[in-house]
Amino acid sequence: MNLAYYWYEAAYAFARPARTVTNATRYAFSVPVNPLSHTTYGRTVSAACELFERSTRRYAKPAFDFGEVEIEGRRVAIREREVWTAPFCRLIRFERQGGPRQQPKLLIVAPMSGHYATLLRGTAERFLATHDVYITDWVDASTVPLSEGRFDLDDYIDYVIAMLRLLGPDVHVMGVCQPAVPVIAAVARMEAMDDPAAPRSMTLMGGPIDTRESPTEVNRLAQERGIAWFRRNCITRVPFTRPGFMRDVYPGFLQLSGFMAMNLDRHLIAHHDMFQHLVAGDGDSAEKQRAFYDEYLAVMDLTAEFYLQTVENVFVEQLLPRGGLQHRGERVDLSAIRRTALMTVEGERDDISGVGQTKAAHRLCPHLPDDLREHHLQLGVGHYGVFNGRRFVTEIAPRIAAFIERVDAIRDGEAGERPAQRRPALRPALEAVA
Template sequence: MQLPYYMWYEAAHAMLGPARALADSTRIFCNNPINPLSKTPVGRSLAAACELFERTTRRYGKPVFGLDTALVGGERVAVIERVVWERPFCNLIHFDRALGEMRERQPKLLIVAPMSGHYATLLRGTVETFLPTHEVFITDWVDARTVPMSEGDFDLDDYIDYVISMLHLLGPDVHVMAVCQPAVPVIAAIARMEAEGDPKTPLSMTLMGGPIDTRVSRTQVNLLAERRGIDWFRRNCIFKVPLPNAGFMRDVYPGFLQLSGFMAMNIDRHLEAHGEMFKHLVEGDGDSAEKHRDFYDEYLAVMDLTAEFYLQTVDTVFVRHALPKGEMMHREFPVDLTAIKRCGLMTVEGEKDDISGVGQTEAAHKLCPNIPDELRAHWVQPKVGHYGVFNGSRFRAEIAPRIADFIQNCEQRFRRSGADRSEGAVLPFKSKRATTAAE
C-alpha cells in the first residue's frame, strides 16, 4: 500500500502545469487567423504539436452525458437527468423524458455501467440508443478518491447489495443490462433474489461482454491475473490517495494505472491515432480531429476504484473462477445460479473482443439450467471488439434491436401470463430468439 507513488504522479502532473499552459497559449497564438503564421505549414505543425502535448499531459475530468433531447415517437422531447437513488459510491440516474400526452408505458431498463476505471458516460451511446423506446436508468459510480474515509469501505459484496437495492426501488417490471464487469455482480444479485423468492426479481437480464467464466477463451487480461495471483496485485496495484483529494489515505486501484494497462494492450493503435490527429490538424481537417478529441476525452477520463472492491473482484472472477465453479459467496450466503428461474437471460459477445473472450459470457446459460429455453437468447456480433459490443454503428444497427426485441417479448409474455412472481411461476413463451453469428 504505497503512498509515495501516487504522490509522485500528482506532483508530476502539477509540475507540468506551466508547460501545459505555455503549450496551450502557443497553440492559440499559432491558430489565430490574424497571425500570418497560421496559414503556413510551420505554424499549423507547431499548433498541432502544442495541442497534442497539452492533451496527453492533462487530467481529464468526469464527462457529462449531454443527452438533452430524444426522438420519441417521431417527436423531439426534452430529457432531464435526475438522481433517484444515492449512496456514497454510486448514484442512480433516471433520464426523464418530457413526454406529456405522449406518455405511455415503455419497458424500464436499468443499465449497470462497469466500475472498471471509466465513468458511466462511456455508455452515452448505449443510453442514447435506448432512450426513444425505453425508460432508461443508469448507475453512475463515484470516483473513490473523492469519497472520504468516514464513508467506510466498498467491496464486491457491497456492489451486489447496491444492485439489489436499486432493483427493489425500480420494481419487478424492470429489465437489467450489465455491460462488461457488472455481469458477475448482476447475475449474483439476481441469483440471491431468486433464492429468497424476492418478488422484485427483474423480468430479464442482458449480459454484454462480461467475464462470467474466464476459463473460456482466455485473453491476456485473464492470463495475467492467473499468472500473477492476488498477492501480486495487492503489492503492486494498490496505493493510498494523497492530498488534496477528499478520499485522502483511502486504499485504491488508481484510474491512471488502469488506463496505462489498457493503452499498453494496444499501444500501436493509440500512437497511430495520435499521429493521424496531428496530420488532420496540419491539413485543417477539423471534423476528423474533433472525432479524435471526442473519443479520447472520454477514454482518458478515469476514476479510482476502492482497493477492497478491486482485489475481491480479481480474486473471485479472474483467479479463483468462483462463480462458474459454484464457490462464489455473497457475504455468508452461496451464489447459486441454479436458483434463477423467473428472469430471462440474453448474452451478447463481440467476435474480436480481446478483454472478455468469446464464450465467457455465453457460459451463463450453462450455469443457469433452470431458466426455460424460451427465456434465453445469445448473440455473437461479427467484426466488433469489446467497445463495439455496447457502442458504435453495429451496436445500434444489429445488437440493440435484438436486445429490444428480447425485452419486449419478456414484457408481453410475463404480463399475459399473469404469473405470481412471488411464487416463482412463469409461463414459457416462444420468443424471437437471437442466434449466434455461426448459425
C-alpha cells in the first residue's frame, strides 16, 4: 500500500513545534514596540520566519467572498446560495441583491483537478455583471465518508446532466480545463436522448478534448508511464485523521507537487521576490503574492476511481476523439450534438492543453451549423491566462459574452418552440436531488 498520505501527515505533525517557535519569533520581530522591527535585520528575520511558516502550512479552502461587485455603474451585494447538493459537489448560485433580473444563466463547471473552485474567482466575477452565474463547488474526497460510495467519470457526467436539467433549458455551460471532456460528453448524451434541457451553448476553455494534437509534457507523461504506474505511485488511502478514512484517493499534495515542479524556477523566484518585498517593507507587493499563493497552495483530494479513469480514458487511450468513450454503457457520440452551440478557447502558450486540443471539438461535432460555433486563440497567454487575468477580462470574456448573446438571439428568434418532452431518467438519486 502507498503510504504517502501517512508520511505527509507525520511530517506536518513533526513540523508543528518548529512552526510554533517560528510564529513566535516572527511576531517578536514584527511588533512596532520592538525597536529591531524597524531595522533591516528585524525585517529579515520576520520575513524568513514568514516564508518558513508558509512553506509548512496546510492551506484551508479559500472563500469566494465577493462582497460587492460593480454592475451597470453601481455596487451590488453578492450572496452565495447553495441550490443543489450531492455527496461530491455543491452547486452555488451568486445571487445579486438588486441589479438586473433577467440575464442569461451561466453554469461554470470548475476543474476537479486538485484546486478548489475558488481558483475561478476571477472568471466568475467577470461574468457577474452580465450573467446569472452558477458554479460547481467540488468537495474534497478526504472529507467524504466511505458510506457515500464511489465517484468516477460516469458520476461526474451524471452530476453535470443533473445540474443542466435543474437550470435548463435556457442555460449556457462553461467547462474550464479538465471539465471540457465531461461537459461535452454530458451535452452529447442529452442531445442523443433529445433532452429538452440541453444547454443553449457550451464554452470549452483549455480542455483536453484530443490530446493527440500538440501533445504537452503532461500528455507525454501519461502516454509513457501508462495507467499501472499512476495506480501504483499516485493512489493512497486517506488516514484515520480525516472523515474519508480508508477511501482511495489521489491526494492534493501530490497534485500540487506536480504543478510546482512544472514551473519550479518561477515559484522560487516569486518567493525570493516576496522575501525581498518583506525586507524592504513593501507590504502591498508582498500581499499580492500572499493572496495568489493562498489560493494556489490550497488543494483537495480526488477519488482514485475518477482520477485513474480520467488518466486512462482521456490521456492514455484518448477515447473521446477515437469514438470509444462510454457513459453508463452507452457510447458518447459527439456527432449527436446539433442544437447546443459550441465555443472553444485556447491559449497560445498553454503548456497543459496544447493548441488544437480544445479546438478539436469542432471537428468532432460535424452536424453543428456554422453560426453555432466559434473558436478563439488568445495570443500571449498560458493555461492560467485562458480563464483569469487581464487578457481574460479584456479580450476573452467579452468574446464569450458576445457569443452567448448571439446564440440567445438565434434561439429566441427561431420560429416556434419545440413541444415539451418528458425528461428521460438518468439516475433516480440524482434526478430526485435535482
